[in-house]
Amino acid sequence: MTRGFYIGRFQPYHNGHHTMVERIAADGEVDELVLGIGSAGNSHTVHDPFTAGERIMMVTNAVAEFDLPTYVVPIEDLDRHSVWVSHVQSMSPGFDLAYSNNPLVIQLFEEAGIEVRQSRMFDRERLEGSEIRERIIEGEQWRDRVPDVVVEVIEECNGVERLRTISQSDIVERWEATNGGCE
Numbered sequence: 249m250t251r252g253f254y255i256g257r258f259q260p261y262h263n264g265h266h267t268m269v270e271r272i273a274a275d276g277e278v279d280e281l282v283l284g285i286g287s288a289g290n291s292h293t294v295h296d297p298f299t300a301g302e303r304i305m306m307v308t309n310a311v312a313e314f315d316l317p318t319y320v321v322p323i324e325d326l327d328r329h330s331v332w333v334s335h336v337q338s339m340s341p342g343f344d345l346a347y348s349n350n351p352l353v354i355q356l357f358e359e360a361g362i363e364v365r366q367s368r369m370f371d372r373e374r375l376e377g378s379e380i381r382e383r384i385i386e387g388e389q390w391r392d393r394v395p396d397v398v399v400e401v402i403e404e405c406n407g408v409e410r411l412r413t414i415s416q417s418d419i420v421e422r423w424e425a426t427n428g429g430c431e
């Protein structure tokens with residue numbers, strides 16, 4: 249049996265991530281897949297608005313459609329790259345190969361002797377977490393960029409309201425916005 253590992257922040261899990269998992273499932277190279285929720289300790293910021301638990305729900309619900317056993321594990325940040333792979337391995341079921349397009353992640357896995365598979369990015373201009381978060385904040389169309397089950401999780405946790413609130417820099421700006429700038 250061969251198990252693969254794919255890590256992302258999934259802030260939120262979007263159709264680019266979903267296409268990557270679909271390709272992994274379709275190529276038949278692995279029998280199981282571990283999905284690592286990167287930066288698991290971070291939430292409630294514009295860069296990382298969703299909690300690890302919310303992202304676990306997004307990923308678990310989205311990948312359920314694939315005929316590939318998956319495990320979703322939170323991976324907290326470790327600010328020491330030289331031991332990052334061993335940290336990931338300690339938090340995850342064992343795996344034989346990794347999937348990533350991130351140059352640092354590729355380098356770290358390869359230095360640890362783990363084979364890495366890269367995949368062509370899917371519609372990268374549209375499917376980028378920061379672009380989707382910005383669209384949510386600005387009230388622009390974003391739901392077509394994530395699986396429907398992810399929309400459901402974001403709505404369930406009031407993620408749209410959360411992102412719009414945390415994107416405001418301070419109380420004064422919020423007060424001015426709600427009071428028309430009048431003093």
